[in-house]
Amino acid sequence: MGDDHSAARPLRADARRNRERVLQIAQEALASDGLTISFDEIARRAGFGVGTVYRHFPTKEALFEAVLLGRIERFVADARALATAEDAGRAFFGWFARVVEQAAANQALCDMLDGGSQAGPQVGLRPGSTLADDFGAALGRLLARAQRAGAVRADLTGRDVHDLLRGCLTAERRSLARGGAVRMAEVFCDGMRARTY
Missing domain, CATH: 1.10.357.10 (Tetracycline Repressor, domain 2)
Known part of the structure; x- marks a missing residue:
């Protein structure tokens, strides 16, 4: 059981890094493109599938507000x-x-x-x-x-x-x-x- 718990830690760290990457790309996109930028474009710039963005932020408004x-x-x-x-x-x-x-x-x-x-x-x-x-x-x-x-x-x-x-x-x-x-x-x-x- 301890092995399963320790094996999950890298995934949480990866998820945290992915979220930070999405936030960084979204920040750059907001500054240059404003509120019109799409989830698909943010995901593309971050190098992720759009599902990764949706997992962290269920709506575009939630992402931009964050x-x-x-x-x-x-x-x-x-x-x-x-x-x-x-x-x-x-x-x-x-x-x-x-x-x-x-x-x-x-x-x-x-x-x-x-x-x-x-x-x-x-x-x-x-x-x-x-x-x-x-x-x-x-x-x-x-x-x-x-x-x-x-x-x-x-x-x-x-x-x-x-x-x-x-x-x-x-x-x-x-x-x-x-x-x-x-x-x-x-x-x-x-x-x-x-x-x-």
Whole structure:
């Protein structure tokens, strides 16, 4: 019986590697092709049969949501890691700019950060979800520390900053589409800075 149990471990490890490979390929496909890419194409790029993809993700929406939620979880982890940074202002503005930079190149990720307005009801950072709460709390901690340090305007709330993030993503995507040279995150960050005069 012990031999059967130990023989199953490599299969579980293989299945885990297969799932990670599908997620990696889906992430690349979402960034380049958006939500229109098919399961068949993701499976082909990953080097698997389509059944392997379906075993891990029963619907395309489930796959895309797993990819996008993983990205947002990394944004939350980054914000948490910066919560004790020595320079609270630099931590806040740097995190904001990195989220914009990484998300602006991916329409599906922008849609998720915007609550799923374009991606449909099944994909979105839904208000009241654990991840939405985690994102808001992590952003709020960075904001509060930056405000206490005098780096960010005192009248901004976490919701204000999340709305600014959404607006910045739209502006950044439009700027990129027309070949604009101005990084919109810098403009938005300048607007959030505390005035010293």
